[in-house]
Amino acid sequence: MANRFEPVIAAFCCHYCSYTAADMAGSMRLSYPPNVHIIRVPCSGKVDAIHIMKAFEKGADGVYVAGCLEGDCHFKNGNVRAGRRVEYVKKLLDEIGIGGERLEMITMSAGMGELFARTASDFTEKIRKEGPNPVKSLPGAAVRSAAG
């Protein structure tokens, strides 16, 4: 177990739903893996393709975008837009051999603390099975991160 791969997961979480759901998970004393690094965004629609690509470039093994349930977006349809962008980036990741399965769009409401914790655990396990992001273990990656 000493060498167990611990994936780095970047989770772009909407302020109005999944970020609050993470809070809820905390209040409910539900634990979820520390592998998940939450990035709070004002709306999942704020997450652009380049943000996701940069996360992978800088060494994330998996990324998910968590937005509101369909029809519940605070900004009307930011979550739907985010979903379409995620699909676009998944295809691009497949094209360059990183693998689109390392990226997911997830929806939940602010009250779904339990779902937040379960999603974080399930996604972490899924990426653990996928293995490390093929980019980050390479010499070039070290040079790039050293260069900032």
Next chain:
Amino acid sequence: MITAERKPMEEIMGYVEPCQRILLVGCNECVTVCAAGGRKEVGLLSSALQMAFMKSGKVLQVKELTLERQCDPEYVEELVREIDGVDAVLSMACGCGVQEIARRFRDKPVFPAVNTSFMGASERQGVWAERCQGCGNCVLGLTGGICPIARCSKRLLNGPCGGSTGGKCEISPDVDCAWHLIWERMKALGMEKSYEQVMPARDWRTSRDGGPRKIVREDLAL
């Protein structure tokens, strides 16, 4: 605007595969509007290329730059400061931009990262449709502002063919029959009479049939 779409990654990677350092150049004009080759797409392609090559253990250095217009020599001149030391230029502009860089920097290979598609308009967010073929002899004044050259599959000049059904073209139910649109528009404008005006055979020399075209304006010469 001139519309374009990014080429498949495999083709782009094939171009730059022998290179260690490339200059990736976007354009702030049409390809920015159709989200194919502006600053944002330059960042995305740069990231994708670097990751794709890193996967095979290769570090590809990518310098990113987006010019105001890649089809104008004065803007392309800005590359003088950036081009030294790169093995090739990868352009995300339309074919005009790619060729302008190739003309200015004769000792540097220039590769296209997008397929230039057509001159079109935005139908809605994320959808562009062909509207003009640059035939050099505009008939929009006679056709209610709807172009039969660009929008009729057969480029007919005098009404629809037998393949027009329910306002759609026979090539696809997704394609409007241009002449149906023209007739509806003329009816709405009360211009049915001009529909009866027969258009004579066209002189296509103003279009591509006359060879590569050029506009010379002596009054603007410096």
